[in-house]
Amino acid sequence: MKILKNLLKTPFFIFGVVLLVGTLSFAYILPLFYHVDIKTCVGAPYMPPSAEHWLGTDHMGVDMLSLLISGLQSSLYVGLLAGIIATITGTFLGLYAGFRGGWQDNTINMVTNLFIVIPQLVLLILISSSMKEGRSLTLIAVIIGLTTWTWTTRAVRAQAASIKSRDHISLAKVNGASTITILFKHILMYLMSYVFMVFIMQTASGILSESAISMIGLGPFDTVSLGTILNQAQRNEALTDGAWWAFLPAVVLIAAIAFALYVINQSMEGVFNPRLRK
Amino acid sequence: MLKRYPTLRYILSKAGWYFLTFIAAVIINFFLPRMGASNPVDIIMAKVGAGLDTQAAIEKEESYLKEFGLVEVDKDGNIIRDESGKPVQASSFKQFIRYVTMSLQGDFGTSFLNYPKKVSEIILGAIPWTIALQLPTIVLGWIIGNVLGALAAYRRGIFDKFFFPLALLGNAMPFFAFGMLLVWLFAIQMHLFPAIGGYAGDLIPSFSWTFISSAIYHFILPFLSIFLLSAGGQAIGMRSMCIYELGTDYIKYAKWLGVKEHKIIFYMFRNAMLPQLTGLALSLGGMVGGALITEMIFSYPGLGMSVLTAIQGNDYPLIQGCTLLVTICVLIANFSVDIAIGFLDPRVRAGQGAK
């Protein structure tokens, strides 16, 4: 609670939260007042913003604001799901490797390296080409989650290794606590704030990864996401046609949501880790 | 016996693990593309098969299957057939053995999609561009980012207050989105920089000032799109590492002994940099993936696009060639960083040596 109080005293944190709430309400509150329709052509291609269509239309004449709302929802979903998968996988492997050390550590380290070495892209296309119905948003999120846990593992491993020699862990070991108990009760609890911050970062990087994957043209086939909006804008010459409304708002939204998460993460780090204080 | 030489022991143990990783990566690189449903010869045949009568199509298909080692062949080079006359497919294992033996002889095979171009030819033609764009950008971004991060951590104050959120914002911006904005603003709206290609369309590469200046001119936007953001990202990491180092007892002790400021900055910089080295190795691994998007946005020459089309067309030899290259690069980068850290940081060496 004291941490929360301290956080609320940090203007940087407040700024992050406000930005996050702002983008979230763009995705979830705005649709209550704005008719979201991403299927109907409501006008000519690349119609500039007007009173009726606040952000104009895309290359298909679909209302851009609707696309953004729906795209942001998808991106948030991907980010959250990928973040959860990556954090859980990464934390568990990192804890185990850091705590056990020895050959288990080396093996996990090898698997981590392997995942770093094999490009995410290759994995993504290979997996999706075997999917008959094409790529769904969930599949993309799972693939991102399963390929980005590596740095969580590395970070958590280092943390776990550094605290495993602390007194209370040794005491638990002497008292015959099982590895699982020690991992979860003693080490994980100790690292909880750290893991939470990792989760925030993984969510942000999940959103960014999705946009990159969609940009290449390997995005979801069934949904609009911020990445597919950018991809479509680029392929359909929004840049050359000067249709800034087709890409600028999406860029701003991606940057805003990731920035908000980074800011929150950084200000939390400042509070959790007193060394970063001034 | 090795206990007496902790450094050697450390290097050997690292090398051993990296070798294992390499073997595993080669196996995965080989078998993963083959798990997909489509066979590259089918893709080729879909392109050239139209208009052929059945017999001609079968003959053509078989000649490709044989050429790429996808069917069993007897001593005389004839295709082995089953009772129904269909060619017997070569097992994945046999293909793997063939691949490994050929690779060891330096032959990475012939591309399916760019037949009859050799994989090594394609890679050699494209990789200099990828390296020329990505390597200086990543390394320079890393150096400048680290210096700025260290400065922000050491000086704090206004510089930090302004620079840190900016770097954070840069980090939150996908670099391709940033690249798009750059193209839109500076190439399309303002006509300051070219939007397409690695050098002017009326040139061929040569050692002339015209070519080099044109290449540099075309280099600026793609460079900025990666450099600014990666420097920002590195700066954020370096900043918090430096703040951590600044709070350590040895820095305080040195301060209390009146050690000069530049020496203290050096202490901080050097020790904060060690973990950043790992970050450098990792970002070198993301080079080809990152190159792909840059190539798309700036129509820049390079390997990324070849990789994408290879994967989409299931061009196994080209995929394998590229991933093998990436794998080797990443492993070498990581290995050298591990060794460098081992030499630079006695703690790591001692920790490993004691095990």
Add this chain to the structure above:
Amino acid sequence: MSEVLTGVKQPEVETMQADSTPIFEVKDLHLHYLTRFGDKIPAVSGVSFSMKQGEILGIAGESGCGKSTLVNGCMGLFIPPLYPTSGDVRVKGESIMNRTPKDIRKNVLGRKVAMIPQGAFNSLNPTRKIKDIAADVIESHDDGMVSKKEIYERLRERFHIIGMDDSILNSYPIQITAGMRQRTVIAISTLLNPQMVIADEPTSALDVTTQKAVIRMIFDLLEKQIFSSMIFITHELPLLRHVADRIAVMYAGEFVEVGTTEQLIFDPRQPYTKALMGSMLSAEPGQKQKKPVAIEGAPPNLAKPITGCRFAERCPVVQKDCKLNKQELRVVGERLVRCDYAK
């Protein structure tokens, strides 16, 4: 420069009148920490003392009482978040407050005042060889006149003089034992023959044998006149019996009792000093029959203003008005005591 390293004391003009000018003087020093939210937390409130040439002052108190803060504040260099509020620190009559960091670094730190920090494990840069850490200290004070080779040579000489194995110089901190590391820190801190050494719990976290070796080294350095005056900080009051000439006991940012070693060890007057002596697990003569008694409660939160005696909440002999009246240091016999009821 060579005198600095060989341990032969320079004859200085000031030493002539050593008795009239205190070698080290702290006048009504107030220090505070600044939180990241801009709040000031006072950590040291109105400490004054002065030391004669060759004197060893012991400062004792629980962890968090401000003794480390006090000595950090005596260095003239303030590392955020610690800041001076008011008061003065003088070395040989010359104030070291309000001087530029560059000046402080060059002319005060290491040469006039030197710190021996606690926890030598983390005090040495882990990625640097001992000889380079030491060389950095020398180079920072000699204007770069001496070559690296010469410096290494002198370091070897110095280590011989103080009886340490010079092979240590070529090691990284992680390669030597904890006791050796602490002795190395002491050797490095005293490289420039400082006029004043501040030892901040140099023996904490060491086993008894190593503790003794460290204390022996300090005495050895005193004997060899590498330095002569020292403030020795510890939370183990009895340890000071063999080390200090005078002892000051600190509580919640204030001195509560200052007197000679004899006075404080065998006849503490202030209730906190008494409690501190009582809480010690040690077999000092004259205290044999007493069992160690822990001091109940916790020190006050300095972030909030305190009106009365700062020890009142925990004092076993607390009186009605203790919590209302601010206690001042007063002379009781030949010592200073901060308790209106102390006799």
Add this chain to the structure above:
Amino acid sequence: MNIKALLRPQTLLAGALLCGLISCQNKTGGSKDNAGAGGFPRKETLYMAGFQWGEPNTFNPLCDWPAFPVGGNYNLMYEPLMAFNSLTGQMEGLLAKSYVKTDTVISIIMDSRAKWSDGTPVTAADVKYTFEVSKEYPAAPTNYVWNHIGKITQDTVTDADGSKAERLNFYVHKERKNPLCVLDYFTTVRIIPRHYFKTLLDSLKDLSAIQKLKIDQNPVVSGPYTLDTYSGEKIVLKRRDDYWGKVLFQDRLPNPKYIIHPIYKSNEAFSLSLQQGTLDISSTFIPRIWVKQKEGVRTWYPKEPYFVPAAMSMLMINCTKAPLNDKNFRRAMASAINYKEIQNIAFSMYSPDLEPGLILPFGMEKNYYSKEDADKYGVRFNIENAKKILKDAGYTSVFSSDGKTLEYMKNAKGEKVPTLFIKSPAGWTDWEAMVSTAVKSMREAGIDIREGFVDASVYFNSLPTGDWDLLLHAPVPEVTPSQPWRRFEAVLSSRNWKPIGEKMNENQGRFNQPGVKGYNAKIDSLLRVIPSISDEAKKVEAYRALNVIFMEEQPTLPLVYRPEQFYEFSVKNWENFPNEQNPYTPPQIPCFGVGIKALWEIKPTAK
């Protein structure tokens, strides 16, 4: 920290990289004259693009798909016997001066003036060798010609002016009886020098060994240009000043001394460079061309439909699968597609209004089209009509409570109809847009259908195997003498019928399975006779009959008309390109067919 020491290896590395970059450039014979940079003056260089998307693989005409301008139907380096002018419907002479067609044999007279770049004349032996090389080596790319050619003989005739000329007689395949396809071959088969390739093949006796040669050094060609240099970024062609064909152009040479084909990685790059004037002519799909007109980008027509329609994009239907095997269901789909919206939004108005049937109601095919039939048998966009057809055929669509969203549909037996998917390559933006628009209006009509975008490789793989419900495809877009027969053949023919899962290169929807109940033998017999009908009235009748069957059965769903190729040019650096006002060649990029004539007519833009 010695910064200088750090920098030194980097500068070295940078230098090494630069060397690498430059040495990787493929050096070819001709490039020596312009070894310096900037050897291509803008006024003498034509930039054309859209044919080469990746790394040039080979320039060997014996490979299956060599790089531009060797593969495809480009007439720049290797030339065909004749070229087809889609404006006039006439075959124009190239290596062959003229042809004489009978029902059983087509004879050509060689142009005796034609010469290879090494000075040897282009002879009938070269032509015979090009066609017959696949008899010895079945994997040779010209293998397909034997589908329609029985044999080739050679003799000599005396020309009108009394000189001797070589003649080749192509005997039409006796069973297939399709002289139209033989005519097609005259325009699609590029003649290769026998003296060059026979020596190679005879020495190695192995086609796949020959196929590994790139033939990128001093190739022996007959066309007006030859390969100068190439890299992953561009292919440079250089004019051959001793081109034999200048006699066909009043002894003039083409105006551009160089033709450069830049290799860009994405569609919008072509559009951008066309607008910035770094590209002169492109055959890529560029949406909203009217926005680009202010930047000097032009098309055949200055306004809609901008391009000359010559082919169709259509949804292929898997006719073996319920409910798609029900012609009523197919007709309901045809009636439920909003063609106008596809044309206007997805296809940037590049198509005239779509008429029912498989015959284009304009251009060369206009004669075969019957408005009367179209009105009588065809269906047009009408959602209510679609709903009615579905209802009459026993299908029920279940909508959500607000009546807006389709939930599922049931067939006459009350069983739920599984959702249908339209397979289409992901990332092909105009195709994606067409599919989405079609899906939208079909769902409104109550047909449970969805987009099924897949990677292009998966798409190409499944096209011949029929592994899909519906699939977007543009069959045989080339304008050749055999149109529209080829389109009907590609859509309706059951000649090579194979079950789903095996490969079929036409009628991939498996319409009209032979040997089962309901097989309409009339379709295949019409397809067989049309090519050999010489009486125009009978031909019209046959086409009408076939088109009526198509409209009644609706085995595929045409969506829009599309040009043979997109033809966009910029007038910033070159002018006098052919267009509607100045139609001296058909709307073809000047590397195709008779379109290359434009190379002689375009001029640097006066500034």
